[in-house]
Amino acid sequence: MTDVLLKVRGLRTVFETRAGRVCAVDGVDVDVRRGECLGIVGESGSGKSVTFASVMGLVKSPGRIEAGSVEFDGQDLRRLTPREMRAVRGRDIAMTMQDALTALNPALTVGEQLGEVLEAHDETLPKRGPARRAAIRRTSVEMLGLVGIPSAETRLRQYPHEFSGGMRQRIMIAIALACRPRLLIADEPTTALDVTIQAQVLELISDIRARLGMSVALITHDLGVVAEHCDRVMVMYAGQVVEEGTTAEVIGAPKHPYTQGLLASIPRPALRGQPIHPIEGQVPDLIDLPPQCRFYSRCAVRREACLTPVEMRSAGASRRARCILTGEDDA
Ligand SMILES: Nc1ncnc2c1ncn2[C@@H]1O[C@H](COP(=O)(O)OP(=O)(O)OP(=O)(O)O)[C@@H](O)[C@H]1O
Numbered sequence: 001m002t003d004v005l006l007k008v009r010g011l012r013t014v015f016e017t018r019a020g021r022v023c024a025v026d027g028v029d030v031d032v033r034r035g036e037c038l039g040i041v042g043e044s045g046s047g048k049s050v051t052f053a054s055v056m057g058l059v060k061s062p063g064r065i066e067a068g069s070v071e072f073d074g075q076d077l078r079r080l081t082p083r084e085m086r087a088v089r090g091r092d093i094a095m096t097m098q099d100a101l102t103a104l105n106p107a108l109t110v111g112e113q114l115g116e117v118l119e120a121h122d123e124t125l126p127k128r129g130p131a132r133r134a135a136i137r138r139t140s141v142e143m144l145g146l147v148g149i150p151s152a153e154t155r156l157r158q159y160p161h162e163f164s165g166g167m168r169q170r171i172m173i174a175i176a177l178a179c180r181p182r183l184l185i186a187d188e189p190t191t192a193l194d195v196t197i198q199a200q201v202l203e204l205i206s207d208i209r210a211r212l213g214m215s216v217a218l219i220t221h222d223l224g225v226v227a228e229h230c231d232r233v234m235v236m237y238a239g240q241v242v243e244e245g246t247t248a249e250v251i252g253a254p255k256h257p258y259t260q261g262l263l264a265s266i267p268r269p270a271l272r273g274q275p276i277h278p279i280e281g282q283v284p285d286l287i288d289l290p291p292q293c294r295f296y297s298r299c300a301v302r303r304e305a306c307l308t309p310v311e312m313r314s315a316g317a318s319r320r321a322r323c324i325l326t327g328e329d330d331a
Pocket residue numbers: 015017022024042043044045046047048049050051061062063221286
């Protein structure tokens with residue numbers, strides 16, 4: 001058994017828009033290992049969410065996956081039918097969205113929403129009758145307890161709008177975890193929350209990961225969050241991975257000038273969760289990108305050789321960066 005649970009290779013996802021063809025994800029490789037927390041970091045628009053929406057089979061028109069493979073525990077997800085893919089979502093891989101309020105159904109109580117997920121995916125439930133209903137109720141109460149929501153019996157009868165922002169995030173996590181997925185994709189679980197609640201939600205995810213032994217892919221803008229919660233990190237820029245390695249390696253000695261810029265701008269704790277604008281200039285327009293290093297226009301150490309396409313280079317056993325200054329002597 002390999003220790004890689006999710007293995008993505010050469011993923012390319014494009015959006016056909018009136019302005020042209022937007023290549024949001026361009027040749028991305030991802031490995032999420034069993035039991036680890038992988039951080040995915042990068043500025044807004046770098047392709048983090050689209051990468052994982054592609055993994056989940058949730059890219060909507062005008063977007064489509066143009067190339068690449070997505071393997072989960074050895075199974076090629078791109079070959080599954082929509083019905084088979086629906087079974088994978090929830091049972092094996094769950095995703096929490098950036099905005100809990102829009103992810104939850106306002107017309108159903110929390111108990112009904114948890115129940116729906118359990119009905120669809122929990123194969124351990126009794127087949128029918130009162131025993132089935134009682135088991136669903138028991139598991140729902142247990143899930144709310146797991147995410148730290150007190151008075152679960154009462155809370156199950158309430159609607160999403162009756163909860164605070166932080167509580168809604170917890171409910172979304174409870175629903176995502178209801179069927180004990182092996183991989184949780186947590187997309188910016190914290191941006192809309194105040195600092196204390198952010199920390200609590202991230203602690204909660206780390207704690208549940210340790211208890212359930214699941215893997216987590218944590219999508220964030222914030223390298224401070226990565227430093228605290230992730231084993232490894234992957235840095236994205238303009239639709240590509242530009243650096244990856246263990247958190248200690250990447251944060252301790254970043255190779256790519258973009259990662260260096262991100263680190264230099266780590267917000268002070270009080271400012272966590274704020275958008276970062278660390279480096280002069282902007283992410284390039286993803287339509288008609290020139291065939292050069294995508295960071296060229298913002299890079300303080302650019303040189304002529306960077307005007308040709310730059311591939312990922314190895315900088316150690318598990319360490320890679322997309323910069324010509326990543327020397328072989330690192331390996
Ligand atoms: N529906 C769409 N139509 C056209 N382009 C899209 C669409 N959705 C995403 N994109 C393109 O994909 C790019 C990457 O988006 P993505 O949401 O993955 O970025 P991100 O790194 O997750 O940013 P954020 O942190 O703001 O969520 C966007 O800049 C945009 O150009």
